[in-house]
Amino acid sequence: MKSVVLIATLIFTLSLTAQTPYEKGMNKAFTLWEQQKNTEAAQLFERIASVEKDNWLPSYYVGLIEIISCFGLKDEALLNTKLTRAKEFLDSASAISKDNPEIMISYALLNTAYIAFDGAKYGMTLSGENVAIYQKAQAIAPNNPRVLLGKTEWDMGTAKFFGKSTAPYCEDIERAIDLFEAEEQTIPYYPYSGIERAKEISNNCKKETSPK
Template sequence: MKRILFALLLSAGITSVSMAQSAQYEGAMTKQIAMLDDYNNFNPQKLQELANTFERIGAAEKTQWLPFYYAGYCNVMNAFLEKDQSKVDAIADKAAADIAIADTLSPKNDEVYVVKSLIASSRISVDPQSRGKQYGMEAANWQSEAAKINSENPRVYILQGQSLFYTPEQFGGSKTEAKKKFELALQKFSTFKPASSIAPHWGERQAQHLISQIK
C-alpha cells in the first residue's frame, strides 16, 4: 500500500513539474512571438536579439521545434535586410543551422520547409545573375514540398507570389500572376487556424502590402 501511495505521489509530482515547465515555455514563447509580430521590431538589432532568445529557449527545452523555427525565421529576415551582400551568406547559414534542428525535431513539416525556401531565396541577393537559377529552383522545390504536406498553408502562396513579384518578366516573373498568388494566400488566411497560440501565423499583412504595390 505504501509503495502504491508513493508511486501515486511521485507521478503527481512529475505531472505538476511538467505542467509548470510547459506553462513557463509557452509563456516565454508567447512573449517573444508578440514582439516578433510587432512591425517596429523588424530591424536587424531586434531580430538578432529575438533569434538569440529563441535559441536559448530551444536549448532549454531541447525537444521543441518551434524555438528553432522562429530563430531561423528571425535570422533569415535579417539576411533579407542586410545591405552588405558580403555578409548575407553568413546570416543565412545561421538561419540554416537553426532550421536544421527544427527539421530534425519535426520532420516533414511544411512550416519548416517554408523557412528553408526563404533561406534559399535570401542567398540569391548576393549575386542574382549567377545564383538566381540555382537558389531559385531550390526555393521553389521547398515551396512545392511544403504544399504537398499542407496545401492550406497560406505562407506557401505568399512565397510563390514573392518569387513572381520580384523576378523580372524576362526571367518568368509576373506581377499579374503574383497578385493571384497573394489573393489566394489571403483566401487561405480567412480559414487558416494555427495549430496553437504559438504556432506560425505570420504573412497576412505582408500579402496585403504586396497586393497594394501592384497597379
C-alpha cells in the same frame, strides 16, 4: 519584412497569469523581436530551444530572425555567417518536425536572401532549389496560406526578372488571403502571420491592373 516581425508578435495571446516558463520565455522573445532587438530575441529563442528539445518552434524562430535580418546587408561575410547559423537552426527544427511546410518555405526564404544579395552569384543554383521547395510544400499542404503566398511571391519575382507581367498571379494572392481568413489559429506561437503581406501585394495588383 518589418511587417512580418510585427505580425509575428501577435501570433497568439496568452493570459499573463499562470504562465509556464515556456510561455513566459516565448512571450518575452516575441516582445524583444517586436522592439527590433533581433540579437536578444534570437538568443532567447535559442535558450528556449535548448530546453524544449521536442518543440520545433523556438529553433524555427531563431532561423527566421537570422534570415530576415540578412535582407539589405552589404557584407557578404556577415551574410554567410548569419545564414549558416539560420540553416543550422532550421535543420534542428526540421529534425524535430519532418516535412513541415512552414520550415520548408523558410529554407526557400533563406535561399532568397542569398539571391537578393547577389543574383548573379547565387541565382543560378538556388532558383531551381526554391522552385522544388515550393512545389513540395504545396503538395504537402495545398491549403496553407503561407505556402501559397511564398510560392506566388517567388513566381512574381521570377516574372519581373524576365520582364513578364505579374498579373496572372494576382488571383493566387486573393486565394491566399481567403485561406488566411479561413485558417483556425489554435496552436500557441505557430507562425500564422502573412495576411498583411498578402493584402499589400493584393493592393499593388489592383493598382497595376486599374485603368490609367
